Amino acid sequence: MPAALRCESLEKRYGSTVALGGVDLDVAQGELLGLLGPNGAGKSTLTKIACGLVRATSGRAEVEGTPAGSAEARAAIGYLAELFRFPDWLTADELLVLHQDLAASEGGRGERSELLGLVGLGDARDTKVAAMSKGMQQRLGIAQALVGSPRLLMLDEPTSALDPVGRRVVRDLLRELRGRGIAVALSSHLLSEVELVCDRVAILVGGRILAQGTPAELARPRGAEVETADGVRSFPDARREDVPRIVAELVAGGGQVYGVRLLASTLEDAYLEAVGAA
């Protein structure tokens, strides 16, 4: 089965500005990939190339084995842009009808009700976009992206306008989508959020992927702290397997050990290291 999204040596230049400088990236079927990076790193460009909104200068992007931007690829994709707006004269239901028509979805009213319910807008079916808060519009945007049962969801900062409850709703939704086998490429600045839901993370800086792996793979061991009667002692080079020996030595030396804590860098540390090294 082809990858949901495959990018090979993907480059995008705007004149002399390099937005993407040779990106190789795979998103497997049903995988939830987090795209991290500072502003201008190329996350949105990568997302737009995958959606066929922007043409790559060179390299290749494929969605389920078909060239990104082709009708087949677009039929497989759901997309929510970072900066989006929906016609304010449409109601939530009418917007979804429009996208059902454009996606040739036969889901009808049932699909619309399900999607609005999924994003917590079940009661806002007849509310006009103009009367919605930014957060509601963002949730409506996610519902819109899910019209036609896409197999790859490209979400560019989908929670930037949401309050903590709204973010929780989206996190739960992403987990549910993963359960349904939908691949998701989630571009976000919220590292904690990415860490919570993503199977894998790619850190993009200056148009290049500097690190990728599972959150656990990106996190590095940073020693151990042992709480003794004399206070907390640090062992910065210690690994998990060193702990019994360290404790035994402390006890043998007449010390009293009350607790041991293994330290590991967070995704934030890994991110800051990658960005700092660039």
Place this chain on the structure above:
Amino acid sequence: MSSALIVARYALREAVRRRVILVVLLLTLCFLSLYALGCAVTFNEVESLAVDDQVDDRVLAGSTLLGLSMFTILFLGAVLAVFLTLGAVRGDAERGLLQPLVVRPVGRTSLLLGRFAGAVAVCAVYVALVYAAAVLITGIAGDWWPDRGIGPGLGLVLAVVVIAAISLLGSIFLSSTANGIAVFMLFGAGLAAGLLGQIGDALAVETLEDVATVSSWVLPFEALYQAGLHGLTAETSGITAVIVQLGPFGGAQEAGAGLWVWTAAYLVLIAACARVAFARRDL
């Protein structure tokens, strides 16, 4: 339903929901009321004057009034065409409205075609109805009917379609404001070139006539308008015809079938340019 039809229906609904059509209809009613008043007063005055036997006052008044209304209808149709299309691509993309639609498996060509069809449906019906109303008002008020009634109306409709096409093409390259300004400047330039052509014709200045000819090829809406004006009094002769041809809003100019063929080719050319440009545009 085809993708282009879905988009056209969406564009039409937008025009209705945003009360564009309501506002236009109300203001058009005002215009037609004023026009009816003007016709009634003018024909009444003409009847009481009846100065020169060589000039048919009724034809002169009727064709001038209807010519004036055609200019106004062309202008109103152009306003409608431009405002319905000026931000269709770049403007909507800058506002983030376009991307969710383009990602759908619709095809950019269908999207453009749908936007064009939606705008043209509104403008064409509007221009045709207002022109028919103006002809009726003129006929009822002064018992004067144009020599050719349908041709000038079709010319006006086609002129507005051309303006909508130019505006849609411009929307791919320019932001909404810049595009609107550009199209209205082109519109003004077309009218000015037409007037220069008439002056050149009257004074036999070849350069001015050439300017008018070239502008007619580049901006055929002006030539369609002039051909429409000519159609109003196509069968009229004598001094009356000469005076009518020096009308106040660009003189009448006869055009053959070549103009219609060229206009069709012009629209195809614009469609091809728009298709290529939109396909290459990053959003």
